[in-house]
Amino acid sequence: MAWTKPIIREIEC
Amino acid sequence: MNLATSDVPVMPRGVRLHEDKVRNRWVLLAPERAISLDPVGHAILLEIDGSQSFGGIVSTLAGKYNAPEDQIAADVAEFINGLMDRCILKVLA
Numbered sequence: 615m616a617w618t619k620p621i622i623r624e625i626e627c
Numbered sequence: 628m629n630l631a632t633s634d635v636p637v638m639p640r641g642v643r644l645h646e647d648k649v650r651n652r653w654v655l656l657a658p659e660r661a662i663s664l665d666p667v668g669h670a671i672l673l674e675i676d677g678s679q680s681f682g683g684i685v686s687t688l689a690g691k692y693n694a695p696e697d698q699i700a701a702d703v704a705e706f707i708n709g710l711m712d713r714c715i716l717k718v719l720a
Contacts, residue, residue: 616692616694617667617688617692617694617698617699617702618665618667619667619702619705620664620665620667620668620671620702620703620706621665621668622662622668622706622709622710622713623662623663623665624660624661624662624663624713625654625660625661625662625663
């Protein structure tokens with residue numbers, strides 16, 4: 615698996 | 628916040644990883660909020676065990692992903708800082 619910049623995706627209510 | 632290699636990121640009480648089997652992904656559950664994780668975000672959080680330092684986490688991931696340490700350090704620091712801003716992670720100096 616290649617390194618990719620991690621994304622923080624907040625799950626909206 | 629600039630992370631030192633000796634800083635130890637920890638998950639505060641009430642924050643945990645959870646496998647969302649319905650959508651086949653991992654989420655980070657915290658009081659009143661949830662974060663959807665991509666595979667790299669999940670891999671970073673698996674290394675955050677409350678004892679491993681930021682420098683150790685970067686070295687481990689650099690070996691696992693065969694990627695440059697400076698790139699991983701920058702991305703992991705940004706990820707950790709983003710979660711700290713949301714009070715989902717904290718760092719022990």
